[in-house]
Amino acid sequence: MSDDPVVPKGQDIWGGRFERRPAELMQAINVSIGVDRRLWAQDLRGSRAHAAMLSRQGVITSADTTAIQDGLAKIEQEITDGSFPFRDQYEDIHMNIEARLAELIGPAAGRLHTARSRNDQVAVDFRMWVRDACDHAVAQLTALQHALLDKAEVHAATLMPGFTHLQPAQPVTLGHHLMAYVEMFGRDSSRFQDARARMNECPLGAAALAGSPFPIDRDFTAGALGFDRPTASSLDSVSDRDFALEYLSAASICAVHLSRLAEEIVIWVTPQFGFAHLSDAFTTGSSIMPQKRNPDAAELVRAKIGRIFGALTSLTLVMKGLPLAYAKDMQEDKPPVFDAHDALDLSLAAMAGMVADIEPDIERMAQSAGSGFSTATDLADWLVRALDLPFRQAHHITGAAVKRAEAMGVGLADLSLQELQSLEPRIDHGVYAVLSPSASVASRTSYGGTAPDEVRRQVARWKGLLS
Numbered sequence: 001m002s003d004d005p006v007v008p009k010g011q012d013i014w015g016g017r018f019e020r021r022p023a024e025l026m027q028a029i030n031v032s033i034g035v036d037r038r039l040w041a042q043d044l045r046g047s048r049a050h051a052a053m054l055s056r057q058g059v060i061t062s063a064d065t066t067a068i069q070d071g072l073a074k075i076e077q078e079i080t081d082g083s084f085p086f087r088d089q090y091e092d093i094h095m096n097i098e099a100r101l102a103e104l105i106g107p108a109a110g111r112l113h114t115a116r117s118r119n120d121q122v123a124v125d126f127r128m129w130v131r132d133a134c135d136h137a138v139a140q141l142t143a144l145q146h147a148l149l150d151k152a153e154v155h156a157a158t159l160m161p162g163f164t165h166l167q168p169a170q171p172v173t174l175g176h177h178l179m180a181y182v183e184m185f186g187r188d189s190s191r192f193q194d195a196r197a198r199m200n201e202c203p204l205g206a207a208a209l210a211g212s213p214f215p216i217d218r219d220f221t222a223g224a225l226g227f228d229r230p231t232a233s234s235l236d237s238v239s240d241r242d243f244a245l246e247y248l249s250a251a252s253i254c255a256v257h258l259s260r261l262a263e264e265i266v267i268w269v270t271p272q273f274g275f276a277h278l279s280d281a282f283t284t285g286s287s288i289m290p291q292k293r294n295p296d297a298a299e300l301v302r303a304k305i306g307r308i309f310g311a312l313t314s315l316t317l318v319m320k321g322l323p324l325a326y327a328k329d330m331q332e333d334k335p336p337v338f339d340a341h342d343a344l345d346l347s348l349a350a351m352a353g354m355v356a357d358i359e360p361d362i363e364r365m366a367q368s369a370g371s372g373f374s375t376a377t378d379l380a381d382w383l384v385r386a387l388d389l390p391f392r393q394a395h396h397i398t399g400a401a402v403k404r405a406e407a408m409g410v411g412l413a414d415l416s417l418q419e420l421q422s423l424e425p426r427i428d429h430g431v432y433a434v435l436s437p438s439a440s441v442a443s444r445t446s447y448g449g450t451a452p453d454e455v456r457r458q459v460a461r462w463k464g465l466l467s
Contacts, residue, residue, distance in 0.1 A: 168372030171437035199243035206237035311336035
């Protein structure tokens, strides 16, 4: 005979089917209150809407409704002030709140679960939480974009080298470089908004999997909870977490962009590059090397991205083999989402802070802007425009000029006219107007180009969009 104690009367949340408590190991693997307690606000909101709908439809009395709403308000106050008794014996946030409600108002609490199941209850709670997470991500991305825009506007004409393969390619401006990230984070924001729009259907009322025989009004609860409409399939409502996967997908793409910017900051603040400086607010020292100033905030942003990728993989693997409808595997949906949210939240805030804090070394950037024969393309373009040469021929002549300058240990702008004319006799003094980094940058006036005036136009456009 098992030595598990018999469940005391009044504490048996499973009704008459079970006579004994779960084994300790079963309790340990089954309990989730330590994780899903973060859903308390959504659970209370969903319960309020459900109770109001049941009363409106005549399923429960107005007296019971009043008692339920008053009890839920008391529970909210307890959770807010830290006095709510979260208990493992009640397994999850839903049963903890229901058990506490019964302690506060008595048998009327038992009527709240009419026409719903924990399956649709957790589905609506989690969907509301992820919906809020999307809104939060958009707000944080907007703050990061504003930080980038402010810095880009100040440095619309600050020269720096543009890279491909991390080799000097063409001169650009720091403002232009930062505006590339404004675009990336803008797309990230739109992905969160798109995901939010798709998930904004209410699963409450799907019950366990088949719907409810009670005369419920799902349109009412959907509207009360800020959803556009109720979900159309009770089976799908409780059995999928694609809304969470889509959030994690958007978070993962955003994380890629954060990691790329973090990597650039790490590179820029090295003495070897010396492009920028971070203050004490976003750097740390060394326990043994007193000269060190480490860009730990950027490095940690770069590292936290792995947690977000891991969360997407984790939830995908949880969901990939589940038959319809609900399975307990889906209790593992929340830990990766919560962890990814926390990592993204901290990373976005840290990146916005670093962007505002970082100070470029304008002189060092300008010196580097002309390195590596970065105006070679400008020479080729000039040969096409001024001498009407085919671009491939101009490319060949320019390559020969680079080879000669490299052999002489000088830059392209330092080659004499005689040297250039030995490669193409028709070259004249006008060519020198395009061989400086500043002239190169100023010439790139095409839409989205690096010319300072074009950078300022893009800054103004984005400020208008974000306002």
